Amino acid sequence: MSNSFNQDQSARRFKKRTKALQPITDLVEGVRSGNRRDLARAITLIESNSQDHFQHGQELLKELTPYTGSSIRIGITGVPGAGKSTFIETFGESLCEQGYKVAVLAVDPSSTVTGGSILGDKTRMENLSRNQNAFVRPSPSGGVLGGVHRKTRETMLLCEAAGYDIILVETVGVGQSEVIVRGMVDFFMLLVITGAGDELQGMKKGIMELADLIVVNKADGANLPAAQKTRREYKSILHFLQPATKGWETQAVTCSSLHGQGIGDIWETITRFEKNTKDSGAFVERRKTQTKEWLHSMISDRVLNSFFQNPDIKNNFPDIESEVIAGNKTASQAVEALMSLYQK
Numbered sequence: 001m002s003n004s005f006n007q008d009q010s011a012r013r014f015k016k017r018t019k020a021l022q023p024i025t026d027l028v029e030g031v032r033s034g035n036r037r038d039l040a041r042a043i044t045l046i047e048s049n050s051q052d053h054f055q056h057g058q059e060l061l062k063e064l065t066p067y068t069g070s071s072i073r074i075g076i077t078g079v080p081g082a083g084k085s086t087f088i089e090t091f092g093e094s095l096c097e098q099g100y101k102v103a104v105l106a107v108d109p110s111s112t113v114t115g116g117s118i119l120g121d122k123t124r125m126e127n128l129s130r131n132q133n134a135f136v137r138p139s140p141s142g143g144v145l146g147g148v149h150r151k152t153r154e155t156m157l158l159c160e161a162a163g164y165d166i167i168l169v170e171t172v173g174v175g176q177s178e179v180i181v182r183g184m185v186d187f188f189m190l191l192v193i194t195g196a197g198d199e200l201q202g203m204k205k206g207i208m209e210l211a212d213l214i215v216v217n218k219a220d221g222a223n224l225p226a227a228q229k230t231r232r233e234y235k236s237i238l239h240f241l242q243p244a245t246k247g248w249e250t251q252a253v254t255c256s257s258l259h260g261q262g263i264g265d266i267w268e269t270i271t272r273f274e275k276n277t278k279d280s281g282a283f284v285e286r287r288k289t290q291t292k293e294w295l296h297s298m299i300s301d302r303v304l305n306s307f308f309q310n311p312d313i314k315n316n317f318p319d320i321e322s323e324v325i326a327g328n329k330t331a332s333q334a335v336e337a338l339m340s341l342y343q344k
């Protein structure tokens with residue numbers, strides 16, 4: 001009995017494994033034909049921390065790379081409660097209605113630290129998830145933010161190969177996540193709301209300088225005049241800031257994600273941005289810079305990882321670190337000592 005149970009189990013494991021490692025040509029075709037199940041499977045491969053899944057995923061990505069790059073990539077950030085998921089649902093559905101294929105991805109920094117999630121689970125954007133023209137994928141969880149970054153960027157490429165015209169990457173303003181998302185998109189949008197009146201002082205200038213568009217959401221009902229006032233305040237502050245994109249003046253608009261007002265204008269602004277920056281060359285220039293920075297950051301991650309995984313470093317690092325903290329060694333001396341161990 002236990003023997004047949006074991007056999008059943010190993011048969012199931014085998015089936016599961018062969019299913020996960022579906023022949024690459026089938027998966028390439030599946031993704032290319034826009035099959036959402038194959039796309040999800042392909043993303044699972046590149047997200048996997050298992051070495052053979054990862055290799056398989058990278059081979060797949062290599063096959064699909066010629067079909068990537070033709071979407072417009074849009075980043076969306078805002079504090080929790082600003083209305084990001086409501087906005088994405090309304091905006092995404094309106095784009096699907098116009099015949100576009102829309103993919104929604106997320107970079108949730110909290111998932112890397114606590115395993116929990118600020119952005120929330122799969123139940124968000126339920127209507128959009130059901131739309132045949134949409135694909136909604138929650139943030140990859142676990143690992144370091146660098147890992148989430150790689151996974152999201154590669155997922156974006158897979159979605160492009162699957163024919164998605166518009167990629168929305170959602171994040172929340174914690175730590176480095178906004179800078180990371182800005183580094184992978186063409187257009188970056190900051191969603192804000194009116195608050196106690198001092199929200200502008202609390203707003204980090206750095207984040208405003210990443211944005212191509214500031215959207216004051218919840219401009220409806222009794223909140224409409226306050227939202228319009230907030231928009232004007234943002235507009236006047238923007239004059240003193242560095243624009244995020246060469247040749248594009250950062251805009252500030254109002255919208256109601258709940259009632260759909262202003263949503264069409266936002267899409268119109270994005271298409272104008274795309275046209276202007278493509279005409280000026282800024283669009284292509286940014287993509288090239290992003291690819292270069294991407295390569296550099298992958299190398300840094302890999303080298304850093306290899307350094308800290310080195311057995312000699314692992315054995316000696318705690319003592320050397322303590323000596324630096326105690327003031328018995330300078331940081332430079334410690335680096336010299338560690339590097340000679342590493343290069344041995």
Ligand code: GDP
Nearest residue numbers: 079080081082083084085086217218256257258
């Ligand atoms: P997120 O945390 O940024 O994703 O925010 P949610 O989309 O979950 O929205 C937070 C709350 O604000 C929800 O109760 C929404 O119904 C509400 N909300 C979002 N957009 C609007 C809007 O345009 N107008 C109004 N009145 N409420 C909104």
